[in-house]
Amino acid sequence: MTDSKTPLLDELEKGPWPSFVKEIKQAAEKKPAAADLLNQLELSYKDRIGHWKHGGIVGVKGYGSGVIGRYSDRPDLFPNVQAFHTMRVNHPTGWFYKTDALRKLCDIWDKHGSGLTNLHGSTGDAILLGTTTEHLQPCFDDLSEAGFDLGGSGSALRTPSACVGPARCEWACIDSLDICYQATMTLQDQIHRPMFPYKFKIKVSACANDCVSAIARSDLAIMGTWKGRIQVDPAEVRAYADAGLDIRGEVCDLCPTKCMEWSEADRTLVIHDGDCNRCMHCLNVMPKALRPGKERGASILVGGKAPIVQGSLLSWVIVPFMKLEPPYTELFDLIARIQDWWDENGRSRERLGELINRLGMRHFLKAVGLPAVPQMVKHPRTNPYVFFWPEEIDKKEVK
Amino acid sequence: MTDSKTPLLDELEKGPWPSFVKEIKQAAEKKPAAADLLNQLELSYKDRIGHWKHGGIVGVKGYGSGVIGRYSDRPDLFPNVQAFHTMRVNHPTGWFYKTDALRKLCDIWDKHGSGLTNLHGSTGDAILLGTTTEHLQPCFDDLSEAGFDLGGSGSALRTPSACVGPARCEWACIDSLDICYQATMTLQDQIHRPMFPYKFKIKVSACANDCVSAIARSDLAIMGTWKGRIQVDPAEVRAYADAGLDIRGEVCDLCPTKCMEWSEADRTLVIHDGDCNRCMHCLNVMPKALRPGKERGASILVGGKAPIVQGSLLSWVIVPFMKLEPPYTELFDLIARIQDWWDENGRSRERLGELINRLGMRHFLKAVGLPAVPQMVKHPRTNPYVFFWPEEIDKKEVK
Amino acid sequence: MAKTDIGPPDYKQFLPPIIRDNYGKWRYHEIVRPGVLKHVGENGDVLYTVRVASPRLLSTDHIREICDLAETYCDGFLRFTSRHNIEFLLADEHRVAPLIEELQAKNYPVGGTGHSITNMVHTQGWVHCHTPATDASGPVKAIMDELYDHFTHMDLPAHVRISLACCLNMCGAVHCSDIAILGIHRTPPRPDNSRLPNVCELPTTVASCPTGAIRADMKNKTVQVNDEKCMYCGNCYTVCPAMPIADPDNDGISIWVGGKVSNARSAPMFSKLAIPFLPNNPPRWPEVVAAVKNIVEVYAAHARKHERLGEWIERVGWERFFTLTGIAFTDKHIDDFTLATETFRTTTQFKWG
Amino acid sequence: MAKTDIGPPDYKQFLPPIIRDNYGKWRYHEIVRPGVLKHVGENGDVLYTVRVASPRLLSTDHIREICDLAETYCDGFLRFTSRHNIEFLLADEHRVAPLIEELQAKNYPVGGTGHSITNMVHTQGWVHCHTPATDASGPVKAIMDELYDHFTHMDLPAHVRISLACCLNMCGAVHCSDIAILGIHRTPPRPDNSRLPNVCELPTTVASCPTGAIRADMKNKTVQVNDEKCMYCGNCYTVCPAMPIADPDNDGISIWVGGKVSNARSAPMFSKLAIPFLPNNPPRWPEVVAAVKNIVEVYAAHARKHERLGEWIERVGWERFFTLTGIAFTDKHIDDFTLATETFRTTTQFKWG
Amino acid sequence: MSAEIKERVLAYFREKSKGDKKMFYIKDVVKGLPDVDRHAVQAAVKELLDEEVLKYWSSGSTTYLMLAENFPKDA
Numbered sequence A, B: 001m002t003d004s005k006t007p008l009l010d011e012l013e014k015g016p017w018p019s020f021v022k023e024i025k026q027a028a029e030k031k032p033a034a035a036d037l038l039n040q041l042e043l044s045y046k047d048r049i050g051h052w053k054h055g056g057i058v059g060v061k062g063y064g065s066g067v068i069g070r071y072s073d074r075p076d077l078f079p080n081v082q083a084f085h086t087m088r089v090n091h092p093t094g095w096f097y098k099t100d101a102l103r104k105l106c107d108i109w110d111k112h113g114s115g116l117t118n119l120h121g122s123t124g125d126a127i128l129l130g131t132t133t134e135h136l137q138p139c140f141d142d143l144s145e146a147g148f149d150l151g152g153s154g155s156a157l158r159t160p161s162a163c164v165g166p167a168r169c170e171w172a173c174i175d176s177l178d179i180c181y182q183a184t185m186t187l188q189d190q191i192h193r194p195m196f197p198y199k200f201k202i203k204v205s206a207c208a209n210d211c212v213s214a215i216a217r218s219d220l221a222i223m224g225t226w227k228g229r230i231q232v233d234p235a236e237v238r239a240y241a242d243a244g245l246d247i248r249g250e251v252c253d254l255c256p257t258k259c260m261e262w263s264e265a266d267r268t269l270v271i272h273d274g275d276c277n278r279c280m281h282c283l284n285v286m287p288k289a290l291r292p293g294k295e296r297g298a299s300i301l302v303g304g305k306a307p308i309v310q311g312s313l314l315s316w317v318i319v320p321f322m323k324l325e326p327p328y329t330e331l332f333d334l335i336a337r338i339q340d341w342w343d344e345n346g347r348s349r350e351r352l353g354e355l356i357n358r359l360g361m362r363h364f365l366k367a368v369g370l371p372a373v374p375q376m377v378k379h380p381r382t383n384p385y386v387f388f389w390p391e392e393i394d395k396k397e398v399k
Numbered sequence C, D: 001m002a003k004t005d006i007g008p009p010d011y012k013q014f015l016p017p018i019i020r021d022n023y024g025k026w027r028y029h030e031i032v033r034p035g036v037l038k039h040v041g042e043n044g045d046v047l048y049t050v051r052v053a054s055p056r057l058l059s060t061d062h063i064r065e066i067c068d069l070a071e072t073y074c075d076g077f078l079r080f081t082s083r084h085n086i087e088f089l090l091a092d093e094h095r096v097a098p099l100i101e102e103l104q105a106k107n108y109p110v111g112g113t114g115h116s117i118t119n120m121v122h123t124q125g126w127v128h129c130h131t132p133a134t135d136a137s138g139p140v141k142a143i144m145d146e147l148y149d150h151f152t153h154m155d156l157p158a159h160v161r162i163s164l165a166c167c168l169n170m171c172g173a174v175h176c177s178d179i180a181i182l183g184i185h186r187t188p189p190r191p192d193n194s195r196l197p198n199v200c201e202l203p204t205t206v207a208s209c210p211t212g213a214i215r216a217d218m219k220n221k222t223v224q225v226n227d228e229k230c231m232y233c234g235n236c237y238t239v240c241p242a243m244p245i246a247d248p249d250n251d252g253i254s255i256w257v258g259g260k261v262s263n264a265r266s267a268p269m270f271s272k273l274a275i276p277f278l279p280n281n282p283p284r285w286p287e288v289v290a291a292v293k294n295i296v297e298v299y300a301a302h303a304r305k306h307e308r309l310g311e312w313i314e315r316v317g318w319e320r321f322f323t324l325t326g327i328a329f330t331d332k333h334i335d336d337f338t339l340a341t342e343t344f345r346t347t348t349q350f351k352w353g
Numbered sequence E: 001m002s003a004e005i006k007e008r009v010l011a012y013f014r015e016k017s018k019g020d021k022k023m024f025y026i027k028d029v030v031k032g033l034p035d036v037d038r039h040a041v042q043a044a045v046k047e048l049l050d051e052e053v054l055k056y057w058s059s060g061s062t063t064y065l066m067l068a069e070n071f072p073k074d075a
C-alpha cells in the first residue's frame, strides 16, 4: 500500500459503501484511459482542484448533441485522457434493461471507450464516460446498430425521463412510461438537433410523490393525479388499525387539508374529498386501503430549473387537469405551443421559467391559449401593479 | 332637495353611518372655503375625477414640513379653494385629549382655516384641512401659543405614533406612549427640517397585536414582547372553562406553535413556553387568566412601507429583544445609527427597506453593528449566491 | 415669534385620573357590549370606554359637540383610536348608560369593538389630494352604511378591518387589510410636452417608474411613456405634475382581501387581489358596496371563530374562495411584478374549486 | 451509415413478464425488509424487488457482474432507479433470499427503501467536469460510508434524500434535497486577458453574471470583474473558459437542508443554507461527513414519524434548528439576492432558540 | 425559396465570421434574417448542417453554430 501511486484515492476503497475507486481501478486494468483518469484524479485530490479543461465538440454526424467534450489540462502527465469525452446514451424509459442489452452497451464501450460509465446521469442518460474524438462516430454507429441512440445535450430537448409508474406502482394515475417514450420518440429531432434558446427538460411522474423530481428538475413536468373520491376499502382500513397503525395520528393529523376523520368508535374513516388536495400522504401510509380516484389524468407544470442565472425555480401549475390517453394529442400540441413561444421569445440561455418570469404569465397564457385559473397561484398578487389589456379599456379618447 | 346644488353628495347624507357631507355642509355654513369644497367635490362626483392640482409649498418659518399645499384646478368656479392647504398638527401621543385642548384647536382653525379637520390622518396627525398661504404662519403661531406643534411631511421623520398601551391595555410590554413621546420630542429637528433621502416613519405597539400597524406602516417598528413564561392564573383558566369557553378548540388548537395542552380531566392548561412565539392569541382569548411573562422589552423591526416603488414591505426583525427603559439610550442610539446609514447610502426617494434590499442585509447589519441571528429570517437563503467578506478568505495569492 | 420645536402637548396631561392611577397596571378587560370596553386594574379600579364611529372628516362644530359630550360624561377626557373612532373614557359606571343613550339619540353609532367591522382607515380622495383614482370619503360612507350592523354587532368570526386608499401610494395602508378598497388608474399618463420641460426633473421622473416604462427624450427635454410597460401606478405623476394620469372612464376601484397586521395566530399578511376593477360610480359606488358585502357575507358564513378573513382563505384555499364568492379569476390575479414567481403554485396540492 | 433518430430501445421489451401482466394493475405494496419491496397485483400476482446501492460510476466489468446476478435470479430483468440504485426484479419469492445472500456476500448494500437514507444523487466532480468546486464521488463515498446503517435500516422518521452537486449549476439538483452538499467557490474569476478576446463573446459573458459584476472592456476586448459584486457562481466561466475561478484554498463545500420534492403532506420546498463553507479536505472530507452526520442525528432524535427534515424544521423553527445542531448562524444565511425580502422575518413570531 | 434562404443564411455566416467571432447562437441567425420566418431559417440551418456546410459546436450546456471551415481542431 505504501508505494501506491494513488495513496489518497486508496483511502476511498475502504468502508462499506461501494467504491468508485475500485471501479476505476477495475477498468484501469484493461484501459489506459481509465488508468490515467485514476492518476489525474489522484492529482486533483492532492491539488484540491479539477484538471479538466473546458470542452466543446461537435456531436456525431447529423447530431448537435449527445456528446460532452472534455480535455485534460495536463495531457503531458496523462496523455490517455488528453481527450476524454462522454457520450450520453438515451436510457430505456424507466431504466428497465434486459441483461443482453446492458451487455451490448458494455461491449461497445469496452471497444470504444474507457470502460467506465455512469448508470445513470442525473438527467437519466446512460453515460459512457471518456473516449477520444476519433471514437465518437464509430461508437455511435455501433450503438445505433445495437438499438441505442444518443440523448440530449446543449440547447436541445434533454432526454425525457419517467418514474417507474404503472410498471410497478399502484399509484400510477397516468402511463408515465408510455408518455415519456412517446415524447422521446416524437421529439427525436429536438433532442439531436439543438435549435432552442437553451436546454429544455421534460419529466413524467405518475403521481404527486414525484419519484423523478419532475417538479424540481424539468421545464415541463407531467404529474399524475385524479378527480373524484379516493377509493376507500373500509375493511382494509380497519385491518391497518388492527395491525396497530395510529390512523388519527399518522394519517388524519398529517393530512395537509385536515379533510379526514377517523372515528375510533365506528372504526371508519371519512374523507371529505372536496377538500383533499391529493397530496398522496394517506395513500402512502395505507396503500392497501386507499387508492386514487377513478377519473385520472395529469397536472401540467412548467418552469422548473436549477439556480443559474436568476435562482432556482420549482415548476408552476399551468393545467390543473388533463386527461392523458394515447396518442396524447392535447398534451403534445400544448408542448409544441409552449416550445414555439419560448423559441420565439426566449433569449439565448434563457430557460422557459425565466422567460415567463420576464414577460409575465399573462403573456404566456395568452400565447399558448390557456385560461387563468386559481390553481395556478399560491395566492393572487399582492402588489397593485396590474396591467390591463387594451381591449379591456374604455376606448373613449382621453383628452 | 330637487334644487340642491349638490344632488350627488346629498345622497351621501342618507344612511346610518355618520356623513362627511353633513360635516362639510356644517362648516360651509360659516366658511366660504368649505362651501366651495362642497361645490368642487360635487363637480368631482359628476366628472368622476379629482379637481386638485399638484401642490407644493414651503412650510412655516424655519420648518420644511407640516404643510401640504393644494390648489384647485378650477379656481374660476371655486375661488375660495383656489389655495386649500392642510396643516398637519402633531397629535398628543395616544390621541388622548382633554376637551379644552381640542376646543382650542377648533377655535384656531375657525380663525384661520376651513373649519374642517381630519381626526386623524392615517399617519396620526390632527389634520387641519384647507387654508390659504397667508394664513399658514399666523395659524402656526396660534397653534404654538396653544401648545401645539406641526407634524412631519416630505423627506422628514413623520409624526411617530403609538398604541394606547399601558394607558389602557393589560398587555403592554413596553411604555409605548412614553417611548413615542420621547422619540417625538428628541427628534423634533428631524420632523421639522427634512434632511433625509425620503420619509421615515416610527410606530410603537406595546404588544404583538400591533394596534398601530407598526409592522406594516413604519420604517422602524418597536413592538413589545416578553421573555420567559406566560403568567397563568389556573383558577381563572378554569373560570373561563366553566363559563363555557372551549379552551382546546378556541385556544390550544389555534396556537400557531401548538405549545399548549388543555387537560379536560385535570382542568389544567400547560404551556410549553420554550415553543411559544408570543403571538398573543391565547392571551387575547383569556385576558383574565393569562398575562405576558415578566421579563419585558421590545422587538425592533425595520423596512415596512407601502408599494411605491418596489412593492410593499412588511417590517423585518433586526433586534429580537431589547430592554426598553427610560431614557431608552440603546434604542435611540440604534435609531441614530440606522438613520445615519440610510442617510449616507439612500438614494432620493428610497425608503430604508428598499435600501437594505438594494445593498444587502449583511451590509446593513455590519454598518449598524448588529449580529446576525436566526430570528431575522423566515428561513435561511435558498439560492447559493453567497458573498464572503474579504477577511474570511484564505489570503494566499491565487495565481 | 412663535416657539418652534415644542412638540405635541405632553399626553400625560390628557390622561384621566383613573388612567394615571392604573397606568401600566391594568389586569384585564371585557367587552361589556358592542362598543363598550371595561378595563379592570390590578387594584380593582374599573374604566369604561365607549367607542363611537366618526366620519373622520369632522367640522369644528361637530368636534365641539363631541367635547360637550365628553365634558358631560367624562370630565372632559376622550381619545381617538388608530382607526379614527372616538372613545369616551368613563371612571363612573353610572354614566355609561346615559352617555350611550344620548349618543344614540344623536345618531352616533356605538360599536366597533371585538369581532365587528370597525371604522375604515381611509384617505383624502377627491376632498384634498391631487392623485386619487377614486374618492375616499364617499365609498367609505356607502360601504359603512351597508355594513352598519356589523359595526354595532359583534357577529363576525373575527375582527374585520376594511381600509381604503384612493391611489397606489396607499396612504390608507390597505396593503395589510382584511378587505382593502384601492383606487386604480388603467390608462398610462399623458406627458404634457409643453409643461414638462419646465416643471419636471427628467432623471427623477425616469427613476420613478417601477417598470422602467419611462424614457427620457433628451432632445425635447421631455419623456416618453412605453404604454405596454406602464401599469398606471401614477408614481411618475407624483414626481412630475406634467404627466396627468386621471381618466374618468377608466379609473376605478380594485378590491383586495386577506391581509392582516396583528401577529395573533398567523403572521402579518399582505392583502391579495380579489377584484381587479370596478367602475367609479358615484355617489354610492353600488358595485363596490355589493362586492364588499358579498365578501363579508361569504366569510361570515364559512369561517370559524377567531379566523380572520385571510386565515380562512388560507385554510380553505384560494380556489375555494373564488368559487364561494363567485368572483371571476383572471390573468390579472397572477402576479407579474418582481416577486411574481414566489406566488406561482409550485405544487400539485390544490383543490378543484 | 448508422441509422439516426431511432430513439432508445422500447422499454416494453425489457419488462419482465410479471410486469407486463400486471402493468397498471398493481394493488398495493409492502416493504418486506429494508431493500425488499413486495408489489401485489389485482390478480394476486406478487413481484419482489431487491434494491442495492451502486457507486453509479460503474466499470463495464462490474455491470457484467450485475448482469450475471440478474440472469441467475431474475431471468435477466433489472432496472435502475431515479437515484442510481439497482433493482433486481423477481417473480419468484424463493429466489429472493438466495439473491440477497449472494449480494451480501459480494458486499452489495441492500436497502434504500422506506424511511432510510437512499443513494445520493450526485454529479461528475473532478472525475469529468471542468467547473467543479469539489469532487463528487469522493464526498459521496465518504458520507455514505458513515451513514451506511441508515441505508440498510429504515430507522429514520421519514425518507432522507441527500444529494451533491459540485458547482452552482447544480446538476445534482440539490436545490430540493433534505440534505444538499454543494461545491462552492469563494473567490472571483480571474479573466485571462490574453486568451479572453479569442475565446469569449463579450456580450454573452457580461450577460451571464447574475449580479451584474462583469463589465465589458471594449477597448481591450476583454472583461473586468467587480470583485465586490461577484458571488463566485462561476456562470461566467461556463460561458467563457478564459475566466478560471477554481481556487484550491478557498473552494469547498456548503451544506443545505430541508428541501423536498414530493407533494406528500407539505408542498415541495427548496433546500436552505445550513453551513456556508467547509473546506475541501480530500480524500475523506471529514468536516463535511461530520456535519452531515450531525444533522441526520439531530433530526432523527427530534422529528416525528413521517416528518421530513424540512417539515420538522418548519414545525420547530429555524432558530431551534440552529440551536439543536449547534450550527452557527451568520450573515451569510440571510439572503441578499433578488427575492431576499421574501425570506426576512416579517412577524414577531419567533422563538428564542 | 428554401435555396434562397439557405444562401442568405450562408451569407450571414460568411459576413459575421469575418471577425474574431466564429460561433453563433441560432437566435443570432434568426435575428440576422428578420424578414424570414423563424422556422424557415431553422430548416435552412438544418439542411446546411446535414450538408456539413455548417457545424454544431456544443459546450455541453449550450450549442452554437459555425461554418465547417472554422470548426476548431480540438479545443
Ligand code: SRM
Pocket (backbone or CB within 6 Å): A068, A070, A086, A088, A118, A120, A121, A122, A123, A124, A125, A126, A127, A151, A159, A201, A216, A217, A218, A304, A305, A306, A307, A308, A309, A351, D122, D123, D124, D128, D129, D130, D131, D169, D170, D171, D172, D173, D238, E059, E060, E061, E062
Ligand atoms: C452529466 C451531468 C451530471 C451527472 O453527473 O449526472 C451533467 C453535467 C453537466 N452539466 Fe448539468 N448535468 C447533468 C444533469 C443536470 C441536471 C439534473 C437533471 O437534468 O435532472 C441539472 C439541474 C436541472 C436543470 O436543468 O435545471 C443540470 C443543470 C446544469 C446547469 C444549470 C442550468 C440552469 O439553467 O440553471 C448547467 C450550466 C449550463 O447549462 O450552462 C449544466 C451544465 C453541465 C455541464 C455540461 C458543464 C457545463 O457547464 O457546460 C456538465 C458536463 C459535465 C461533464 O463533464 O460530463 N447543468 N444538469 C447530468 C447529465 C447526465 C445525463 O444526461 O443524464
Ligand code: SRM
Pocket (backbone or CB within 6 Å): B068, B070, B086, B088, B118, B120, B121, B122, B123, B124, B125, B126, B127, B151, B152, B159, B199, B201, B216, B217, B218, B304, B305, B306, B307, B308, B309, B351, C122, C123, C124, C128, C129, C130, C131, C169, C170, C171, C172, C173, C238
Ligand atoms: C393625509 C394622508 C392621508 C390621510 O388622509 O390620512 C396622506 C396624504 C398624502 N400622502 Fe401619504 N398620507 C398619509 C399617510 C400615509 C401612510 C400611512 C401611514 O403613515 O401610516 C402611508 C403608507 C405607509 C408608508 O409610508 O409606506 C402613505 C404613503 C404615501 C406614499 C407612498 C410611500 C411609499 O414609499 O410607498 C406617498 C407617495 C410619495 O411619498 O411620493 C404618499 C403621499 C401623500 C401625498 C403627500 C400626495 C403626494 O403624492 O404628494 C398626500 C397628500 C394628500 C393631501 O392632499 O392631503 N403617501 N401615506 C396621511 C398623512 C396624514 C397624517 O400626517 O397623519
Ligand code: SRM
Pocket (backbone or CB within 6 Å): B094, B162, B163, B164, B165, B168, B169, B170, B171, B209, B210, B211, B212, B213, B284, B285, C029, C031, C037, C080, C081, C082, C083, C084, C085, C112, C113, C114, C115, C118, C119, C121, C158, C159, C161, C176, C177, C178, C259, C260, C261, C262, C263, C264, C308
Ligand atoms: C383602541 C385601539 C388602539 C389605539 O391605540 O387606538 C385598540 C385597542 C384594543 N385592541 Fe387592537 N386596537 C386598535 C387597533 C388595532 C389594530 C390596527 C388596525 O386595525 O388598523 C390592530 C391590527 C389589525 C390587524 O391585524 O389587521 C389591532 C389588533 C388587535 C388584536 C388582534 C386581533 C386578531 O385576532 O388578529 C387584538 C386582540 C383581540 O381583540 O382579541 C386587539 C385588542 C385590543 C384591545 C382588547 C386591547 C385591550 O386589552 O385594551 C383593545 C380593545 C379592542 C377592541 O376594539 O375590541 N387588537 N387593533 C385601536 C382601535 C381601532 C378602532 O377604532 O377600531
Ligand code: SRM
Pocket (backbone or CB within 6 Å): A094, A162, A163, A164, A165, A168, A169, A170, A171, A209, A210, A211, A212, A213, A284, A285, D029, D031, D037, D080, D081, D082, D083, D084, D085, D112, D113, D114, D115, D118, D119, D121, D158, D159, D161, D176, D177, D178, D259, D260, D261, D262, D263, D264, D308
Ligand atoms: C424506484 C423509485 C422510482 C423510479 O422510477 O426509480 C421510487 C419508487 C417508489 N417510491 Fe419514490 N421512488 C423513487 C424516487 C423518489 C423520489 C425522487 C428522489 O428522491 O430523487 C421522490 C421524491 C423525494 C423528495 O420528496 O425529495 C420519491 C418520493 C416518494 C414518496 C414521498 C415521500 C414523502 O413522504 O415525502 C413515496 C411515498 C412513501 O414512500 O411513503 C414514494 C414511494 C415509492 C414507492 C413505494 C412507490 C410504489 O408503490 O412502488 C416505491 C418504493 C419506495 C421505496 O423506496 O420505499 N416515493 N421517490 C425511485 C427510487 C429511488 C431510490 O433508488 O431510492
Ligand code: SF4
Pocket (backbone or CB within 6 Å): A163, A164, A165, A166, A169, A170, A171, A172, A173, A176, A205, A206, A207, A208, A209, A210, A211, A212
Ligand atoms: S411518482 Fe407516484 S406513480 Fe410514480 S413511482 Fe413514484 S409513487 Fe409510483
Ligand code: SF4
Pocket (backbone or CB within 6 Å): A254, A255, A256, A257, A258, A259, A260, A271, A275, A276, A277, A278, A279, A280, A281, A282, A283, D265
Ligand atoms: S391525499 Fe393528502 S390531502 Fe387528500 S385526504 Fe389524503 S392526506 Fe389528505
Ligand code: SF4
Pocket (backbone or CB within 6 Å): B163, B164, B165, B166, B169, B170, B171, B172, B173, B176, B205, B206, B207, B208, B209, B210, B211, B212
Ligand atoms: S398593541 Fe397590544 S399593548 Fe398596544 S393597545 Fe394593542 S393590544 Fe394593547
Ligand code: SF4
Pocket (backbone or CB within 6 Å): B254, B255, B256, B257, B258, B259, B260, B271, B275, B276, B277, B278, B279, B280, B281, B282, B283, C265
Ligand atoms: S402566545 Fe401564541 S404561541 Fe404563545 S402559547 Fe399563546 S397562542 Fe401559543
Ligand code: SF4
Pocket (backbone or CB within 6 Å): C123, C124, C125, C129, C130, C131, C132, C133, C165, C166, C167, C168, C169, C170, C171, C172
Ligand atoms: S392614497 Fe393617493 S390619492 Fe389618496 S391621499 Fe394618499 S396619495 Fe393622495
Ligand code: SF4
Pocket (backbone or CB within 6 Å): C188, C189, C208, C209, C210, C211, C212, C213, C214, C225, C229, C230, C231, C232, C233, C234, C235, C236, C237, C245
Ligand atoms: S404610471 Fe407608473 S408605470 Fe406608468 S409610466 Fe408612470 S411611473 Fe411608470
Ligand code: SF4
Pocket (backbone or CB within 6 Å): D123, D124, D125, D129, D130, D131, D132, D133, D165, D166, D167, D168, D169, D170, D171, D172
Ligand atoms: S454540478 Fe457543476 S461541476 Fe458538477 S457536473 Fe454539473 S456543471 Fe459540472
Ligand code: SF4
Pocket (backbone or CB within 6 Å): D188, D189, D208, D209, D210, D211, D212, D213, D214, D225, D229, D230, D231, D232, D233, D234, D235, D236, D237, D245
Ligand atoms: S463568478 Fe458569477 S458573480 Fe462572479 S463574475 Fe462570474 S458570473 Fe458574475
